Amino acid sequence: MPKYKFWLDSGLSRTRSDLRNWVGVIKPVCDSIDQILWLLRESAEAISTVAINGLYNHQIERNSQISLVRIFLNKNSVFPEISGGKHLISIRFLNWAKTDEKTTQENKNIRFKISLC
Numbered sequence: 001m002p003k004y005k006f007w008l009d010s011g012l013s014r015t016r017s018d019l020r021n022w023v024g025v026i027k028p029v030c031d032s033i034d035q036i037l038w039l040l041r042e043s044a045e046a047i048s049t050v051a052i053n054g055l056y057n058h059q060i061e062r063n064s065q066i067s068l069v070r071i072f073l074n075k076n077s078v079f080p081e082i083s084g085g086k087h088l089i090s091i092r093f094l095n096w097a098k099t100d101e102k103t104t105q106e107n108k109n110i111r112f113k114i115s116l117c
Contacts, residue, residue, distance in 0.1 A: 040068055046113040054078070054093040054106030058114070060086070072113035078106045089116075 007015065049056065060066065069089060071080045078093040093110045094103040 037068075040117045041070065041115070044070075044115045044117040046070070046072055046115040048111065048113050051091060051093055051106075051110040051112065054108065054110055056091040056093075056110075056112075056114075058089040058091075058116070060084075060088060064116070066116045068115075068117040070115040070117065072115070074111075076110070078110060080112075 007018070066084075066089075069082055069084065071082070071091065073080070077096050079096065081092045081094055083090050091114075093106045093112075095106055097103045
């Protein structure tokens with residue numbers, strides 16, 4: 001921490017210069033990752049489906065190679081909790097709760113789109 005404090009106290013121009021240099025080193029990696037993710041996202045089409053009582057299970061075919069699961073929801077008061085394994089992807093839609101409350105699973109049917117990339 002002493003080095004960090006010294007660096008912070010070394011002046012705004014130096015910290016900005018250092019940050020620009022550090023970002024310059026990792027920017028090509030970030031750009032490459034961005035391109036790979038774009039290709040991955042564009043490789044699959046979203047399909048419309050329904051989570052019955054807030055729960056959706058998707059059986060994975062034997063030779064499928066899924067790297068990314070994307071969920072598309074209309075503005076809603078629920079959010080997805082996704083878990084998956086070799087054979088099954090399970091999505092539960094949970095209600096937003098205050099920070100001091102426990103989230104609960106939605107008990108209504110939820111229309112959404114899913115893309116398995």
